[in-house]
Amino acid sequence: MTIFIQQVINGLMLGSVYALLALGYTMVYGIIKLINFAHGDIYMLGAYFGYFFIKVLHLNFFIALVLAMAVSAVIGVLIEYIAYRPLRHSPRIAVLISALGIAFLLENGMTYLYGSDQRSFPQAIKTVQYHFYGIQVSNIQLIIAVTSIVLMLLLTYVVKRTKMGRAMRAVSADPDAATLMGININHTISFTFAIGSALAAAGGVLIGLYYNSIDPLMGMTPGLKAFVAAVLGGIGIIPGAAVGGWLIGILETMVQATSFSAYKDAIVYAMLIVILLIKPTGILGKNKREKV
Amino acid sequence: MTQTILKTHDLSIRFGGVTAVDHVNIEASENELIGLIGPNGAGKTTLFNLLTGVYRPTEGDVALFDGQKLGIVNQQSPAKRARLGIARTFQNIRLFESRTVLENVMIAMNSHTRAHTWDAILRLPSFYKHEATLKNEARQLLSIFDMLGVQDTLATNLPYGQQRRLEIVRALATKPKILFLDEPAAGMNPQETADLTRLIKQVQQEFKMTIILIEHDMNLVMAVSERLYVLEYGKLLASGTPAEIQQNADVIRAYLGENDT
Amino acid sequence: MDQTHIKYTLSWAAMAAMGFVLIFMAQMVGLIGHYGVTTIVLIGINVIAALGLNLVVGISGQFSLGHAGFMAIGAYATALIMGVLPGVMGFIVGMVTGIAVSGIVALIVGIPTLRLRGDYLAIATLGFAEIIRIVIMNLKITNGPAGIFGIAPFVSWQLVYILAVITLIIVVNFVRSMPGRAIIAVRDNEIAAESLGINTTKYKVIAFVLGALFAAMAGSLRASFIQSIAPKDYAFMQSIMILIIIVIGGIGSMSGTVITAIALGILDTLLQNFGSLRMVIYSVILIVVMLIRPQGIFGSRELSLKKWLFDGGDGHDTDHTENA
Numbered sequence: 001m002t003i004f005i006q007q008v009i010n011g012l013m014l015g016s017v018y019a020l021l022a023l024g025y026t027m028v029y030g031i032i033k034l035i036n037f038a039h040g041d042i043y044m045l046g047a048y049f050g051y052f053f054i055k056v057l058h059l060n061f062f063i064a065l066v067l068a069m070a071v072s073a074v075i076g077v078l079i080e081y082i083a084y085r086p087l088r089h090s091p092r093i094a095v096l097i098s099a100l101g102i103a104f105l106l107e108n109g110m111t112y113l114y115g116s117d118q119r120s121f122p123q124a125i126k127t128v129q130y131h132f133y134g135i136q137v138s139n140i141q142l143i144i145a146v147t148s149i150v151l152m153l154l155l156t157y158v159v160k161r162t163k164m165g166r167a168m169r170a171v172s173a174d175p176d177a178a179t180l181m182g183i184n185i186n187h188t189i190s191f192t193f194a195i196g197s198a199l200a201a202a203g204g205v206l207i208g209l210y211y212n213s214i215d216p217l218m219g220m221t222p223g224l225k226a227f228v229a230a231v232l233g234g235i236g237i238i239p240g241a242a243v244g245g246w247l248i249g250i251l252e253t254m255v256q257a258t259s260f261s262a263y264k265d266a267i268v269y270a271m272l273i274v275i276l277l278i279k280p281t282g283i284l285g286k287n288k289r290e291k292v
Numbered sequence: 293m294t295q296t297i298l299k300t301h302d303l304s305i306r307f308g309g310v311t312a313v314d315h316v317n318i319e320a321s322e323n324e325l326i327g328l329i330g331p332n333g334a335g336k337t338t339l340f341n342l343l344t345g346v347y348r349p350t351e352g353d354v355a356l357f358d359g360q361k362l363g364i365v366n367q368q369s370p371a372k373r374a375r376l377g378i379a380r381t382f383q384n385i386r387l388f389e390s391r392t393v394l395e396n397v398m399i400a401m402n403s404h405t406r407a408h409t410w411d412a413i414l415r416l417p418s419f420y421k422h423e424a425t426l427k428n429e430a431r432q433l434l435s436i437f438d439m440l441g442v443q444d445t446l447a448t449n450l451p452y453g454q455q456r457r458l459e460i461v462r463a464l465a466t467k468p469k470i471l472f473l474d475e476p477a478a479g480m481n482p483q484e485t486a487d488l489t490r491l492i493k494q495v496q497q498e499f500k501m502t503i504i505l506i507e508h509d510m511n512l513v514m515a516v517s518e519r520l521y522v523l524e525y526g527k528l529l530a531s532g533t534p535a536e537i538q539q540n541a542d543v544i545r546a547y548l549g550e551n552d553t
Numbered sequence: 554m555d556q557t558h559i560k561y562t563l564s565w566a567a568m569a570a571m572g573f574v575l576i577f578m579a580q581m582v583g584l585i586g587h588y589g590v591t592t593i594v595l596i597g598i599n600v601i602a603a604l605g606l607n608l609v610v611g612i613s614g615q616f617s618l619g620h621a622g623f624m625a626i627g628a629y630a631t632a633l634i635m636g637v638l639p640g641v642m643g644f645i646v647g648m649v650t651g652i653a654v655s656g657i658v659a660l661i662v663g664i665p666t667l668r669l670r671g672d673y674l675a676i677a678t679l680g681f682a683e684i685i686r687i688v689i690m691n692l693k694i695t696n697g698p699a700g701i702f703g704i705a706p707f708v709s710w711q712l713v714y715i716l717a718v719i720t721l722i723i724v725v726n727f728v729r730s731m732p733g734r735a736i737i738a739v740r741d742n743e744i745a746a747e748s749l750g751i752n753t754t755k756y757k758v759i760a761f762v763l764g765a766l767f768a769a770m771a772g773s774l775r776a777s778f779i780q781s782i783a784p785k786d787y788a789f790m791q792s793i794m795i796l797i798i799i800v801i802g803g804i805g806s807m808s809g810t811v812i813t814a815i816a817l818g819i820l821d822t823l824l825q826n827f828g829s830l831r832m833v834i835y836s837v838i839l840i841v842v843m844l845i846r847p848q849g850i851f852g853s854r855e856l857s858l859k860k861w862l863f864d865g866g867d868g869h870d871t872d873h874t875e876n877a
Contacts, residue, residue, distance in 0.1 A: 029672075035672060035675070083840055083844070086844050087843065087844065087847050090847030090848070091804070091847060091848060093616075093800050093804060094800065094843050094847035094848070094849075095843075095847075096800075097796075097797060097800045097801070097839065097843050098839075098840050098843040098844065100793060100797070100839070101836045101837070101839035101840035101843065102836070102840065103836075104832060104835065104836035104839065105833060105836035105837060105840070107832075108829075108832035108833045108835075108836060109833050109836075111829065111832075112829050112830060112833055224679075224789065227676065228676060228680070231672070231673065231676045235672065262687075262690075262691045263687060263688075263691060265683060265687055266683065266684045266687040266688065269679075269680035269681070269683050269684050270680070270684060272676065272677070272680050273666065273677050273680050273681065276666075276669055276673055276676075276677055277665055277666070277668075277669075280668065280669050280670070280673055281673065282673075290744065292744055
């Protein structure tokens with residue numbers, strides 16, 4: 001039983017990072033219907049910025065985290081402006097390829113500039129292990145959990161209570177109607193990219209701290225998993241991303257602990273397919289019928 | 293003696309708490325032209341969707357007849373029902389936009405021709421023969437409706453009235469026994485509506501089929517229909533000849549409102 | 554029979570033969586070295602895989618991100634059978650088996666998943682391809698992550714060229730036939746297609762399975778040409794690379810696919826000189842091309858020989874007797 005609880009806790013930690021990433025995927029998808037394949041690479045950039053602020057500028061971890069989020073937000077907005085905005089009225093697949101181009105550019109650009117080797121992320125916070133009734137939790141895990149939850153609550157507040165959040169929801173529901181209501185679509189989309197990128201960067205810095213290592217391709221697999229998480233929860237639905245992220249995190253850690261650990265990604269995908277076949281629009285997705 | 297070709301029994305469908313079609317009993321005979329009218333939201337298109345297989349009924353049955361009883365088709369897909377002789381047009385036009393007018397009609401003939409995949413891939417003489425036959429048939433159909441001139445135009449580039457017309461031609465290409473027309477005159481100008489009225493009459497007479505028509509244009513419905521069904525709030529309110537319906541107090545109330553008379 | 558059809562067919566045949574002769578001569582006089590031949594073979598393999606994917610994504614409108622999975626099946630079936638059955642016979646049996654297995658898997662995967670729409674289908678197919686790769690990576694018989702080495706080479710540029718031309722003929726002829734039109738009808742308007750009696754699931758599955766067959770053929774050729782295979786060659790990125798070819802060429806345009814595969818193959822060779830900057834330049838080109846031509850180089854149109862050679866204007870298939 002304790003092993004089970006331990007795995008659930010570990011899974012929730014990992015899942016929180018997936019959830020942070022999945023939130024960005026789902027918000028961007030909700031607003032411009034784009035699978036932003038470059039999102040995982042913003043997470044990687046975030047980790048590198050965190051590395052730079054801590055290792056080179058010797059900043060406090062939390063200040064570094066906030067700064068990395070801010071810089072990544074700006075980059076996210078720039079990417080949208082340069083590579084996605086001109087294609088807003090083009091076929092969706094063209095934007096998708098442009099996003100892949102950005103993903104390649106970030107991955108290979110970082111490899112070109114800083115090499116493909118792994119770097120060890122500075123131990124900005126000393127690891128302390130706590131034990132409760134046979135369950136082991138580190139302070140780093142707690143930081144990940146608390147930071148993620150705080151960020152998600154903040155996001156919920158922004159989306160539900162602020163003017164910008166209302167604009168986001170309006171644009172995502174019906175862009176044409178939103179324009180008629182006087183909402184500036186371009187600003188709203190930029191804002192969405194800023195928030196999504198900041199959350200991804202936070203995920204990157206937290207993972208850097210947790211695993212102690214970063215590299216230019218570190219965003220590829222988590223990016224894909226976060227996309228899966230977003231779809232699993234119901235893409236475009238913000239709470240769905242969190243649910244999907246945690247579910248995948250837990251499932252992955254559970255399988256990791258069994259003899260099928262080599263198949264853990266396959267099992268995640270299999271679960272995704274089964275859920276989609278039962279519920280084609282994801283766990284929290286609404287089934288929209290085409291009107292005949 | 294005319295034969296019954298379609299009949300429903302207590303046909304109903306519920307979406308959540310809303311009963312969109314509520315115990316509707318209608319029937320249609322061979323070569324009959326029936327109008328289906330009612331205020332907006334009365335459930336006319338939903339009834340069409342039940343009859344053509346887009347929706348499955350919550351309760352009740354749809355039966356098709358072909359001399360002897362063909363049976364209840366409640367669970368059959370639209371494609372299966374199409375092969376049994378049901379064709380339709382749509383309220384919001386649904387053409388194959390990237391294809392030419394001719395191809396739209398040829399695609400519709402798909403359902404009653406065998407697919408010769410290997411002949412096509414190997415481009416055997418039989419493929420060209422088959423293709424030529426299809427093209428000829430399609431062109432004949434287009435020429436009946438004065439559309440031969442636009443056969444190579446992309447469907448999406450046709451003017452609105454022609455698009456509606458093409459949808460009807462395409463439905464006819466499946467050689468249906470019953471044709472469902474969902475608001476064919478919607479958005480048409482008076483001239484186009486007059487043409488359409490003639491067209492519907494022409495189809496019924498030349499192709500000898502049953503036509504069931506949803507339409508808000510009362511002049512058109514009254515001019516072409518032999519019999520009318522009136523729906524309100526998903527329920528059948530009245531049925532009868534156009535003259536009877538025009539006199540029916542319930543129908544007048546449904547259209548004009550309670551306090552107006 | 555129609556005279557134009559014969560002329561038309563002969564012109565295409567002449568063009569294909571000319572390409573063959575040109576490469577042959579270029580190789581004879583030493584214009585194309587060993588490196589050039591490799592480029593040509595890889596281009597041909599990409600053409601085969603991309604034409605298959607274009608059938609699925611472009612013609613039937615089903616967004617699949619799982620092409621690499623079917624390439625992997627073709628490659629591993631070939632390598633494994635060549636391991637027990639030596640010689641050219643092993644290669645042929647291997648390729649045929651790979652294509653057959655791939656088709657069966659596509660059928661099993663396709664029937665349930667093709668009900669899903671748009672991006673949900675994309676992620677489901679991606680998931681299946683990844684499952685295939687992970688299973689291959691963990692099986693003993695496939696030698697795990699290291700893959701299989703020393704596969705006998707039976708693939709020449711001539712073979713790939715001929716198979717690519719055959720693939721093109723099959724795909725184009727299929728698209729311009731009754732079943733092909735039915736598939737396009739399902740893509741253009743599924744509800745209307747169904748109302749006309751077209752079994753929409755059947756036609757989606759046909760396109761998906763055909764696409765998988767060509768993917769397997771490409772995988773099989775690649776295995777014997779490169780002489781080694783590993784699971785990482787068939788990761789998500791491989792599906793993306795093929796997708797990029799068809800999007801740049803113009804979704805649904807087969808001539809666009811062929812020309813883009815050739816252009817990207819040449820570009821790749823040219824960029825080899827740039828070392829680690831290669832992929833950076835590639836990604837910038839990718840973004841710029843999309844920004845300039847979002848609909849792809851050819852849009853959904855085809856390069857039409859008929860238009861050039863016989864009509865001198867409108868490329869329509871009309872009978873001239875009617876205009877006279």
